[in-house]
Amino acid sequence: MLEQKEYDILNGIIKTVYQTTNSQAMRRQVLMDLKKLTGCKFSVFSLGLLRNKIVYLTDSVIVSDFEKEFEDSFIYLSETKYEMSDYASWIFLIPESVVYKDSDLVNDQLRKKTPYYKDYLLASGLPHVAGISIVENGKFLGALTLYKAEKAGDFTEKDLFVLEFLRPHLETRLSTDDLRAGSNKNNISYLLKSNYFMTTREIEILGLVFKGKRNDEVADLLGIAENTVKKHVSHIYEKLEVSSRSQLVQFVLDHDMAHLW
Template identity: 30%
Template sequence: MAVLKETEWSTINRVLLELYEIRELNQLTEKMLKVFRMLIPYSQGYFLIYDPEGEIDLTYSSFLEMDERTFNTYTEMYYEKDYLRLVFELSDGTITYRDTDIMEESIRKKTEFYREFLWPNNIPYGLGIVLRREGRLLGIINLFRSGELGDFSDKDLYILEVIKDHLANRVAGLEEPACERSGQRTIETLERAACIYGFSQREKEVVDCLVKGCSNALIGEELSISESTVKKHIYNVYLKTDVNTRTQLRALLDKV
């Protein structure tokens, strides 16, 4: 087991205390990226939050030293090719990982993801946490190092191991209130949206649940309809508003 200095333990303890004082999910993701940089030097990083349907929610996600072009390239072209997906899709709980532990290094360097994304952007080394609660993917923290900084150490991995369960608990604890706050829409707002986009009464009810962060299953329970019917209404809402995700729908309603 890696050995931490007394000053490092002191920093971790202070971080954990502050962690439970944070009241906004986007503040949590932004702060933790900065905190990790004090404990673990890295070049670029992101903290992604996922909504109940498994989509990346940019409203609450944060990035450090990663420009919009790099992130868009990743999500649009390489997200599906990232070998890290083997980790977060197959994991049952919250886990830590180091890229060079996922597969043999000679094989890793031959992957399309490494050759076309990691190496050209000089971020060949990765370390992070997959956050899960009751089987559901809550978020992913991914820290990258340049070739000059070199690979992450066992101690770096251990620091994340110490923090990971506290972080998963806090994300889960903040998620529901954050969704409720982001979903508080007046009747007038929904009525205006219904007039603009031609929502039916049932579609208005579904939209109200969607922006509150309810899963499809919960919407079905709330409205006493099947999950397949919920999906049909969501499809119609997306079609009428020309959006593809809940995040885009919330942003659209903020402008109504």
């Protein structure tokens, strides 16, 4: 099914999974290599937690062909406006790993009539979706999601073969990391999401503000507009019930969150 050069890339991914110590670096390289194999234009690899049948995705790594501004908007909409209308979200509740593509999950005609497809995926130019819900011993550990442009066509059987080939290796790696992590920063991210309903981007910006970065500096670092940063900071203030940067810093210190960043 794969050519030799594609198997070489796939074997390289497996090597990355086991030999790259830093989790974010590992996940980023996996996405970069999957882009070569599948032709996806946008990809996300998040760590995950499942509590009371609610899925929390944290510490997301993104690889895409787009500007940071688009990445920020795409993920923000996914985590807020369209979180409850994602017809694939039930996948994460299954107590075992699943390799899937969206067009196999529901009737395609019905799928294409949903706001999630029309107003989010298609409107963003990324209507084709495939991925892996990563579970080990019944515990949800993470999600890898790939998106293709409309002109590229849907994900193929070859693409799904690649994901299925990687699945057990990703299960092992994320399970090993989870055992080592204990109550580390990923659980802090979970608490910020579950208790304060913060998005991944808001957690990232919270860290930069805590470190003393001005709005314009945050914008430069993340490659997004300063007005976008201001909106995020405003949302952070509301969610944490603070009204100033000094109160925000005190909140982080009081909740022993400084090590998250």
